[in-house]
Structure formats: structure tokens, C-alpha cells
Amino acid sequence: MARERAVVSSAASVIGWDQETYLPDAGHAWRADQLAWLSEKAHELGTSSAWGDALAEAEAAASAPALLAAMRRDFDRATKLPGELVAREAQASSLAKQAWAEARKKSDFPSFAPHLQTLLDIANEKADRWGYEVEAYDALLDTYERGATASGIATLFDTLRPRLRDLAAAAVEKSAARDAKLPPGPYPIEAQQAFNAKVAAALGFDFNAGRIDTTAHPFCTTLGPRDVRLTTRYDEDDFTSSLFGVMHEAGHGLYEQGLPGPEFGLPSGEAASLGIHESQSRLWENHIGRSWAFWEKWLPVAAEHFPQLAEVELADFIAAVHRAEFSYIRVEADEATYDLHILLRFGLERRLVSGELAVKDVPSAWNESFEDLFGMLPPDDTRGCLQDIHWSMGGLGYFPTYTLGNLNAAQLFAAATADESIAAGVAKGEYAALLAWLRKHVHSKGAVMTPAEIVKEATGKDPSPEAHLAHLTRRYL
Amino acid sequence: MARERAVVSSAASVIGWDQETYLPDAGHAWRADQLAWLSEKAHELGTSSAWGDALAEAEAAASAPALLAAMRRDFDRATKLPGELVAREAQASSLAKQAWAEARKKSDFPSFAPHLQTLLDIANEKADRWGYEVEAYDALLDTYERGATASGIATLFDTLRPRLRDLAAAAVEKSAARDAKLPPGPYPIEAQQAFNAKVAAALGFDFNAGRIDTTAHPFCTTLGPRDVRLTTRYDEDDFTSSLFGVMHEAGHGLYEQGLPGPEFGLPSGEAASLGIHESQSRLWENHIGRSWAFWEKWLPVAAEHFPQLAEVELADFIAAVHRAEFSYIRVEADEATYDLHILLRFGLERRLVSGELAVKDVPSAWNESFEDLFGMLPPDDTRGCLQDIHWSMGGLGYFPTYTLGNLNAAQLFAAATADESIAAGVAKGEYAALLAWLRKHVHSKGAVMTPAEIVKEATGKDPSPEAHLAHLTRRYL
Numbered sequence: 022m023a024r025e026r027a028v029v030s031s032a033a034s035v036i037g038w039d040q041e042t043y044l045p046d047a048g049h050a051w052r053a054d055q056l057a058w059l060s061e062k063a064h065e066l067g068t069s070s071a072w073g074d075a076l077a078e079a080e081a082a083a084s085a086p087a088l089l090a091a092m093r094r095d096f097d098r099a100t101k102l103p104g105e106l107v108a109r110e111a112q113a114s115s116l117a118k119q120a121w122a123e124a125r126k127k128s129d130f131p132s133f134a135p136h137l138q139t140l141l142d143i144a145n146e147k148a149d150r151w152g153y154e155v156e157a158y159d160a161l162l163d164t165y166e167r168g169a170t171a172s173g174i175a176t177l178f179d180t181l182r183p184r185l186r187d188l189a190a191a192a193v194e195k196s197a198a199r200d201a202k203l204p205p206g207p208y209p210i211e212a213q214q215a216f217n218a219k220v221a222a223a224l225g226f227d228f229n230a231g232r233i234d235t236t237a238h239p240f241c242t243t244l245g246p247r248d249v250r251l252t253t254r255y256d257e258d259d260f261t262s263s264l265f266g267v268m269h270e271a272g273h274g275l276y277e278q279g280l281p282g283p284e285f286g287l288p289s290g291e292a293a294s295l296g297i298h299e300s301q302s303r304l305w306e307n308h309i310g311r312s313w314a315f316w317e318k319w320l321p322v323a324a325e326h327f328p329q330l331a332e333v334e335l336a337d338f339i340a341a342v343h344r345a346e347f348s349y350i351r352v353e354a355d356e357a358t359y360d361l362h363i364l365l366r367f368g369l370e371r372r373l374v375s376g377e378l379a380v381k382d383v384p385s386a387w388n389e390s391f392e393d394l395f396g397m398l399p400p401d402d403t404r405g406c407l408q409d410i411h412w413s414m415g416g417l418g419y420f421p422t423y424t425l426g427n428l429n430a431a432q433l434f435a436a437a438t439a440d441e442s443i444a445a446g447v448a449k450g451e452y453a454a455l456l457a458w459l460r461k462h463v464h465s466k467g468a469v470m471t472p473a474e475i476v477k478e479a480t481g482k483d484p485s486p487e488a489h490l491a492h493l494t495r496r497y498l
Numbered sequence: 499m500a501r502e503r504a505v506v507s508s509a510a511s512v513i514g515w516d517q518e519t520y521l522p523d524a525g526h527a528w529r530a531d532q533l534a535w536l537s538e539k540a541h542e543l544g545t546s547s548a549w550g551d552a553l554a555e556a557e558a559a560a561s562a563p564a565l566l567a568a569m570r571r572d573f574d575r576a577t578k579l580p581g582e583l584v585a586r587e588a589q590a591s592s593l594a595k596q597a598w599a600e601a602r603k604k605s606d607f608p609s610f611a612p613h614l615q616t617l618l619d620i621a622n623e624k625a626d627r628w629g630y631e632v633e634a635y636d637a638l639l640d641t642y643e644r645g646a647t648a649s650g651i652a653t654l655f656d657t658l659r660p661r662l663r664d665l666a667a668a669a670v671e672k673s674a675a676r677d678a679k680l681p682p683g684p685y686p687i688e689a690q691q692a693f694n695a696k697v698a699a700a701l702g703f704d705f706n707a708g709r710i711d712t713t714a715h716p717f718c719t720t721l722g723p724r725d726v727r728l729t730t731r732y733d734e735d736d737f738t739s740s741l742f743g744v745m746h747e748a749g750h751g752l753y754e755q756g757l758p759g760p761e762f763g764l765p766s767g768e769a770a771s772l773g774i775h776e777s778q779s780r781l782w783e784n785h786i787g788r789s790w791a792f793w794e795k796w797l798p799v800a801a802e803h804f805p806q807l808a809e810v811e812l813a814d815f816i817a818a819v820h821r822a823e824f825s826y827i828r829v830e831a832d833e834a835t836y837d838l839h840i841l842l843r844f845g846l847e848r849r850l851v852s853g854e855l856a857v858k859d860v861p862s863a864w865n866e867s868f869e870d871l872f873g874m875l876p877p878d879d880t881r882g883c884l885q886d887i888h889w890s891m892g893g894l895g896y897f898p899t900y901t902l903g904n905l906n907a908a909q910l911f912a913a914a915t916a917d918e919s920i921a922a923g924v925a926k927g928e929y930a931a932l933l934a935w936l937r938k939h940v941h942s943k944g945a946v947m948t949p950a951e952i953v954k955e956a957t958g959k960d961p962s963p964e965a966h967l968a969h970l971t972r973r974y975l
Binding site: 025028032038043047048062227230231232234245247285 | 512
């Protein structure tokens with residue numbers, strides 16, 4: 022039964038992937054119907070009384086209690102939502118995604134607002150049905166990060182805010198003084214594709230069970246236990262944009278490829294949370310991809326693909342890669358300023374869900390908060406509140422997991438490289454031992470333990486921001 | 499209910515399209531499960547007692563009797579197959595397609611044989627459940643060409659065989675004497691893509707509701723009422739290979755885009771038959787794409803994309819396009835020899851279904867029959883009995899519709915261009931009037947009438963091979 026549900030929900034993933042990559046414009050309306058139907062069926066399968074009975078029977082037999090508890094939790098949450106609501110959300114978000122893409126092009130928030138309102142109403146309806154102790158946002162957050170609460174995140178972010186602001190300001194100032202830049206383009210797209218594929222394979226991404234395509238908004242999705250799709254986008258003036266994108270998505274992909282395949286569709290074969298997922302992408306993107314050791318090995322290879330790099334000194338190249346500046350777009354932000362973008366979004370969406378902030382006021386609230394954190398105003402909503410796809414997917418409660426991912430990445434990487442043989446491999450640009458450590462301590466765990474338990478068991482410490490702040494300080498100051 | 503079934507079966511089409519275009523190797527097993535599940539669900543929806551009751555009620559009210567008769571026929575055929583059989587066939591053919599692709603690479607028929615046996619057994623099981631008067635092949639053929647019978651096709655093909663063999667032999671001899679060839683390559687793939695897209699748009703293909711991708715075996719599939727996907731493959735030594743492929747698939751695509759969209763999922767919104775479908779692809783590929791008038795307009799445009807064409811004389815170019823020769827591969831065959839490939843396949847598969855020919859003897863039977871018709875022996879099974887995807891999809895009974903399509907194309911094109919304004923447009927390379935005629939007389943008809951009725955109503959004559967033979971004689975002799 023778990024297998025059948027996995028077959029159906031992965032079929033929905035195939036169709037969702039095609040929507041992002043290849044669907045012609047006129048095909049969106051019908052596509053929304055296809056997604057709605059499949060989402061409702063997957064939901065029906067996961068909430069059927071047959072499933073409930075089988076679960077109760079297994080619980081009575083009391084084998085594998087942790088796995089059963091995770092399944093019970095998923096089942097109880099799913100059964101609280103009627104199939105009609107699941108289908109309605111799938112359809113609304115499929116249409117909202119298209120509306121968002123159009124609105125973003127034209128910086129036209131009002132054309133997207135009714136879609137956001139619909140999805141916000143659906144999110145609140147879901148939260149009400151799931152139930153919560155303190156605020157509706159908790160119920161939404163729990164979908165992405167089991168055990169996390171809005172007040173817990175708010176406390177963490179309040180601690181981080183002053184330290185991150187100071188760190189970012191100092192990094193930006195230092196970087197501006199040096200003003201390091203990559204040699205000018207063009208970096209032809211085909212050469213970028215060839216180089217990126219080499220790097221992804223070197224990290225351990227299995228192209229026999231995955232591929233890379235092109236989309237407006239990069240992502241990673243799993244269409245079956247041996248079918249993991251990464252996407253990226255290309256900037257002919259800067260090859261590192263697609264490269265770091267691919268390393269990021271490959272980090273997600275390595276996690277998916279490392280989950281126990283035969284358990285696909287069960288909590289034991291699923292990612293633990295978005296905060297753990299993001300720790301894997303950030304680890305490979307930032308702790309590996311933006312490191313000296315990585316570029317010692319890969320800069321000469323890059324120069325074979327991009328002749329303009331032939332004369333570049335490693336120190337100058339690294340300075341360009343570590344450039345820090347305040348910018349409008351989250352996905353293009355450097356490590357030093359990235360988390361400020363998340364603090365902003367968490368604040369806004371928590372107020373949206375509570376009703377304190379009205380949809381129509383999102384652009385002005387965004388700009389006010391942005392000016393407060395970054396000291397500048399977005400020139401338009403395209404570079405402001407319309408830049409991210411998440412709300413158009415109904416993903417309220419999703420954003421804070423990015424910063425949790427950054428914190429986890431630093432803590433896990435520090436723990437892994439405390440092992441000298443792993444550190445020695447990383448120093449030589451060889452990643453098999455690091456990947457094996459992640460496979461053992463993270464990937465193979467599935468979603469049976471909570472995210473915090475996984476981090477604690479892997480690193481010996483409770484999750485904390487210290488490793489991340491230490492990493493940023495070392496790298497930028 | 500018809501709409502829901504259409505949503506589900508089109509979701510299966512999306513997933514099938516991805517299998518052909520982008521699925522990584524390791525993903526096939528899971529993909530087969532996805533296709534099996536969706537096929538079974540679509541079947542369940544189309545055979546539900548609720549559907550049957552609604553149909554009976556509408557029949558009693560006696561509105562739209564022709565549409566209802568078509569729906570009744572589809573319903574009765576579908577309910578004769580258990581869902582388990584439908585899922586089993588979808589899964590077997592998904593796996594067989596992958597096995598066939600491997601076997602074709604290595605000319606390894608024995609590795610494909612067990613898959614073919616499975617699909618042949620399933621085909622016979624289906625025929626038995628559907629029932630038939632004379633032979634099982636009739637029941638299979640009826641899936642693709644309503645009202646056709648094996649003995650009717652055999653009589654037609656027996657009449658055609660001697661005339662086609664004489665015509666082909668004369669055309670090949672004449673063509674060999676002239677020995678016209680295109681200038682050598684390379685014709686870069688990107689230039690081919692740009693040129694093909696221009697031509698497809700000029701025929702009327704709507705890229706807002708469709709696209710072109712690359713596959714080993716070109717096809718056209720409809721993923722929703724406004725989402726039609728064409729595929730092609732590229733030969734850097736011969737740009738006409740992908741071009742005529744695209745014109746062929748665009749012919750299918752124009753038909754799909756011209757079906758009544760709001761009727762999607764009902765017989766009134768479906769293609770009438772494969773023989774009618776193929777008439778559209780052949781009409782655009784051969785009657786338009788291989789004509790003098792077409793190249794008068796498009797050769798100068800082609801020369802902008804492929805500089806080596808700049809000095810080519812139109813007469814020499816046309817002679818190369820009209821080159822006729824005996825060759826091993828059906829999809830690369832010219833018009834003069836194409837139907838001989840079909841005659842061969844029909845003969846073999848009719849004997850396969852009746853049990854007169856064993857699966858293991860397919861290669862030798864193929865080669866014997868090929869030598870008889872073409873006067874030469876295929877050098878291997880890759881260029882012999884393993885060349886086509888159809889049997890690996892369970893498509894026994896499919897092949898004869900190609901020749902029916904050729905006959906229909908010639909008859910429809912002759913009838914359309916009997917209108918002077920359409921003929922004048924075609925002579926100038928303008929196709930709006932021709933497309934409008936096809937929309938009115940063929941596309942808008944859906945699948946309510948039989949294929950033969952559509953041809954008769956559009957052309958004023960019963961379907962006959964005379965227009966096709968006259969066309970070939972004019973073009974080649």
C-alpha cells in the first residue's frame with residue numbers, strides 16, 4: 022500500500038517536473054487537473070481505512086516502533102485533510118505557479134495577489150484541520166521541519182540577527198575594498214554544461230539514475246527511487262552561477278540517491294526534513310564548492326573549458342568566489358548575506374498566516390523590512406516580493422528551513438572533517454570518504470528520527486548556530 | 499467521467515513521453531509501475547458501472563445517437579478487459595521497450611524474444627476477450643482502424659503488391675541513373691532545429707500548445723488538449739532526415755491541435771483512426787514537403803541556415819529529395835518503396851498472431867520475406883526485425899495503418915486541391931486554406947464516423963489506392 026502511494030505520488034512528481042521544464046504555455050490548465058487528480062489519489066491511498074487498519078495491526082505487534090510512530094504521525098496528519106482539499110490545493114498551486122511566473126516577469130504583484138490569497142486561505146484551512154497549540158504557522162512549519170515551532174525559530178533568528186548583520190556588513194566592506202571579479206564572459210552554455218557534469222560526477226552524483234535540465238528556478242525532484250532530476254539555469258557572463266547551482270542541487274540529489282531505495286514511500290526511505298535536505302545542498306555548494314581546496318584541483322580543469330581563466334591566480338579567483346555584497350535576490354546571495362533574506366521572509370510569512378499582514382500589503386512590508394536589513398530598497402517587485410516560487414506553491418512555512426540547513430551544514434561538515442582521513446580527502450579534492458560519512462550518518466537514516474535527533478547523533482551536539490557563525494567568520498573576516 | 503478518464507490517460511501520456519525523452523536508465527523499472535497503475539486506473543474509470551449506467555440513460559434519451567454509438571462501442575470493448583490485464587500489458591510493454599532498445603543496439607533478437615512472446619500472448623488474450631468472427635488479428639486491427647479486417651487488408655495489399663513492386667523497381671532504376679545527392683554535411687543540429695521550427699510554424703503548428711524534442715524513434719503524443727509533443731532525431735549529414743520527420747510529426751500534431759478541444763476524452767474529440775492520423779502526417783510530409791512548390795519557397799531559406807545549399811539548383815535538389823532506393827529501414831524509406839516495408843510487416847504479424855509463425859522464427863521469416871520483396875538480405879537484425887518499436891509496445895495490428903494512411907493522404911490531398919484556391923495557395927507555399935479544409939473535413943470530425951466514412955464524405959469517393967498510385971507514378975516515373 023505504501024508502495025502504491027509512492028507510485029502515484031512519484032507520478033505526480035514526473036508531471037510536476039515536466040510542468041517546470043517543458044510544458045508549453047497553453048498546457049497549464051489541463052496540467053493543473055492532472056496534478057489535482059494524482060494528488061487526491063495519493064492522498065486517498067495514504068488515508069484509506071485499509072491502511073489505517075494495517076497500521077493499527079502492526080502497532081499492536083509492536084515491531085519497529087520508531088518507524089511505526091513516524092507512519093502513524095504521517096497517517097494521522099493526512100487523514101485530517103479531506104481529499105477535496107488536497108486536490109484543490111494541487112490545482113490552485115499549479116495555476117498560481119503560472120500566474121507567479123507571469124507576474125514576476127512584469128513586476129505585477131496585483132495579478133498574483135488573488136492566487137496568494139487562495140493559497141493562504143488553504144494553508145490556514147490545513148493548519149486548522151491539523152490543529153496547533155500556539156499559532157497556525159506551527160502546523161505549517163511542521164510539514165517541512167518536524168518538531169520546529171514558530172516561537173523557537175523566532176528566538177533563534179533573534180539571536181542570529183545582530184551577529185549576522187554585523188558579520189555581513191564587515192564582509193561586504195572588506196569585499197568591496199578588494200573588488201575581486203571573474204574574467205569577463207562569454208562562458209558558453211555548452212562548456213558550462215560539460216564542466217558542471219564533470220563536477221557533479223566527481224561529487225558522486227549518479228547520472229545513470231538522474232539528469233540535469235534547465236529551468237527558470239533551479240530545483241531537485243525525485244521521480245522514482247532511481248530517478249533524481251536536477252535543474253539549473255545559465256548566465257553566460259558568470260559560469261559559477263550555474264556551477265554552484267548544480268553543486269547545490271547535486272547535494273540534494275546525493276541525499277535522495279543515498280536514501281534506502283527499497284524503503285521508497287516509507288518514512289525510512291524519505292528525507293528527514295527540509296532543514297536536513299538543505300544541509301546537504303549547502304554542504305556541497307559552500308563548504309566544498311567555495312573552498313580553496315576545491316579550486317586548487319578544479320580551477321585548471323575549468324580553464325580547459327573556459328580559456329579566459331588560464332591566467333587567473335587562485336587567490337584572485339577565490340576572492341571573487343568569496344565576494345560578499347548586499348543584493349536583492351536570495352538565490353544569488355552570497356553566504357555572508359544569505360540568511361538575512363531568510364529572516365525577512367520568515368517574519369513576513371508568519372504575519373501573513375496570523376492575519377496580521379494582508380496580502381495586498383506584502384510589497385510594502387517586504388520593502389520596509391528589506392530596507393531595515395539591507396539598507397536599500399528593491400527597485401521593483403520582480404526583485405522584491407515576487408522573486409521566489411515558494412508562496413506560489415503554497416509553501417508557507419518553508420523558508421526558515423534554508424537557514425536551518427545552513428546551520429546543520431556547518432555542524433555536520435565540522436563533525437565529518439574532525440575525522441582526519443575525511444579531512445585529508447577533502448583537502449585533496451576527493452570526496453568518497455565524506456560522502457560515505459554522510460551516507461552513514463544522514464542519508465541512510467531516512468525520516469524515522471527527528472531532524473534534531475539526526476544532527477545530535479551525527480555530531481554529538483544539539484543543533485546550534487555556532488559552527489555556521491564560526492565558518493562565516495573564518496571565511497569572510 | 500469522460501473528462502476524468504482523459505485526465506488520467508493523458509497523465510499516463512506525460513509519463514510515457516518522459517520515458518522516451520529524458521528518463522535515466524536506472525529509472526525504467528519504477529516507471530513501468532507508474533504506467534501500469536495509471537493505465538489500470540484509466541481503464542477502471544472507462545469501465546465503471548457508473549459510466550455504463552450514464553451511457554444507458556443517455557442512449558434511452560436518444561440524443562446524439564452517433565456519438566453515443568461510438569461511446570457504447572468503446573465502453574463495451576473496454577469492459578471486456580479486466581483491469582489486471584490492462585496493467586499487466588502497460589507494465590510488460592514499458593519493460594519490453596527498454597529491452598527492445600538494448601536488443602536493437604546489439605542486434606540481439608533472442609534477448610527481446612521473451613518480451614515479444616509475453617506481448618503476443620497478451621494480444622491474443624485481448625483478442626479472445628474482445629471476440630472476433632474470422633481471426634484474432636481482426637480484433638487487434640480494430641483497435642487502430644475501426645471496421646478494417648485482416649482479409650480486407652490482405653486483398654488490398656495483394657492488389658497493391660505487383661503494382662508497387664513494378665513502380666518501385668522502375669523508380670529505383672531511374673533514380674540510380676541520375677544519382678542526385680545533397681551537398682555533404684555537416685548540417686549542424688542547431689541550424690536544423692531552427693529551420694525545422696520555422697517550417698513547422700509555417701504549416702500552422704502552434705508552438706504555444708506544443709513543442710519538439712529529440713528521441714531515438716520520432717513520434718507525436720498528446721499530453722492534454724493544448725499540449726502536443728513532437729519528437730525527431732538528427733543526422734548531421736542530411737538535414738532533410740529531421741526536417742521530413744518534423745513535417746511528418748507536425749502533420750500528426752496539426753490533426754491533434756485541430757480536434758475539438760472541449761470534447762477531449764470523448765470520441766467526438768479523438769482522432770478517427772491511425773489510418774486517418776497517418777494520412778495527415780503523410781500529406782504534410784510527402785504531398786507538401788517533397789513537392790517542387792514547397793522547395794521553390796523554402797530552398798532559399800534553407801540556404802540561409804545551411805550555406806552549402808547556396809549554389810544548389812532546385813532541379814538537382816528535388817532529384818535528391820525524390821531519390822528512390824531499396825533500403826533496410828522503414829522510417830528512412832522513400833515514398834516509392836515505403837509500402838513494401840508495410841506489406842512485409844503485415845504478413846509477418848498476421849502469422850505471428852495466428853500462431854503460424856513462432857517468435858523465435860521471426861528473424862528468418864523477416865529476412866526471407868525481405869529478400870523476396872527487396873531482392874536483398876538485411877545484414878543484421880538491427881536493420882531487420884528489430885528496427886521498429888511497435889511490437890515492443892504491444893502494437894500488433896498497427897503496421898497496416900501506415901499504408902492506409904498513404905492511400906488516404908493521396909485521396910484527401912487530391913480532393914482538397916481540386917479546389918482552385920487551395921491549389922493556388924499550395925503552389926505559392928501558403929497552407930492556411932489547405933489546413934482549413936483539413937480542419938473542416940477531417941480534424942473537426944473526431945472519431946464519431948468510421949475512417950472510411952470520413953474519407954468518403956471528404957472526397958466523395960470510397961477509399962481506394964488509385965490516387966496514391968497515380969501520385970507515385972507522377973512523381974517517380
